Amino acid sequence: MENILEVKNLCKSYDSFSLKDVNFSLKKGSILGLIGENGAGKSTTIKGMLNLLNDTTGKVFIFGKDMRNSEIEIKKDIGVILDEGFFSEYLKITDIPQTMKYIFENWDEALFFHYLEEFKLPKEKTIKELSSGMKMKLKIITVLSHHPKLLVLDEPTTGLDPVARNEVLDIFEDFVQDSDNAILLSTHITSDLEKIADEVVFMANGEVLFQKETNMIKQFGLIKCSAEELSIIAEDDYLKRKSHRHETVLLVENLEKFQEKYPTLHAQRASLEDIMVLYIRDEKMNQ
Numbered sequence: 001m002e003n004i005l006e007v008k009n010l011c012k013s014y015d016s017f018s019l020k021d022v023n024f025s026l027k028k029g030s031i032l033g034l035i036g037e038n039g040a041g042k043s044t045t046i047k048g049m050l051n052l053l054n055d056t057t058g059k060v061f062i063f064g065k066d067m068r069n070s071e072i073e074i075k076k077d078i079g080v081i082l083d084e085g086f087f088s089e090y091l092k093i094t095d096i097p098q099t100m101k102y103i104f105e106n107w108d109e110a111l112f113f114h115y116l117e118e119f120k121l122p123k124e125k126t127i128k129e130l131s132s133g134m135k136m137k138l139k140i141i142t143v144l145s146h147h148p149k150l151l152v153l154d155e156p157t158t159g160l161d162p163v164a165r166n167e168v169l170d171i172f173e174d175f176v177q178d179s180d181n182a183i184l185l186s187t188h189i190t191s192d193l194e195k196i197a198d199e200v201v202f203m204a205n206g207e208v209l210f211q212k213e214t215n216m217i218k219q220f221g222l223i224k225c226s227a228e229e230l231s232i233i234a235e236d237d238y239l240k241r242k243s244h245r246h247e248t249v250l251l252v253e254n255l256e257k258f259q260e261k262y263p264t265l266h267a268q269r270a271s272l273e274d275i276m277v278l279y280i281r282d283e284k285m286n287q
Helices: 040-050 071-076 094-100 110-121 131-146 162-175 191-197 255-261 272-280
Strands: 003-013 018-027 031-035 056-063 078-081 150-154 180-188 199-204 207-213 221-227 240-243 247-250 265-268
Touching: 003 040, 003 180, 003 255, 018 040, 018 180, 018 207, 031 040, 031 191, 040 056, 040 180, 040 191, 056 221, 071 131, 094 110, 110 131, 110 162, 131 150, 162 180, 162 191, 162 255, 180 191, 191 207, 191 247, 191 272, 199 272, 240 255, 240 272, 247 272, 255 265
Parallel strands: 031 180, 031 199, 078 150, 150 180
Antiparallel strands: 003 018, 003 056, 199 207, 221 247, 221 265, 240 247
């Protein structure tokens, strides 16, 4: 399957933080989740790949084109949501189409108002009067209404209640039903990615630790064991380890294979959140 996005050896240095040779790719027709704790480099990576930062090195290809050489052309077909403000807070929602139609050739006013109805946003209110959840819905509606091919979203479901989050996730899944479209979704709400992501990129300390298909991640498992049980487990049979007061938790890459070898040990499927915690708090690498 053709990649819609390729990030190659992306680097950016600050006084106290650096992106270090960040590499990942995003296939057409798919959703790629970008995860990691706060400060891992997710937002910096997104801004770097969108050419919003100075002094970055590396290459970014979107739609097969070099971002540095074809930025204006590329950005016509990207929908972006970042942490920063979107519009003046004193604009009414109904004022937005008058602005957007001059920015995007493919702006679809009818689609914009369709989404306003679907998300039940009050058309005559100013942006300042909206709740944080409503503001995020408005951002999502706006980026979808110029028919982008790639969505780049930084924490798009933050501030939404569970019902609204599920509505938004459904829209994202509908968006990639078109096999020419794709989504890069950075979020700390890992349960959202477990529902819709096809692949996950995990970042820590400015580096990519892995990129894996979610089907592979579903094979990961947690093993909770006593000190005595830990002594019989070969170190090569688990990836990460974290000690608690009365037990040790291990992360294994293939739960079924582990259970075949150690059938008496307590085991369960690992969530994305479990995997993040075990990778970041791992004791095995520090022994």
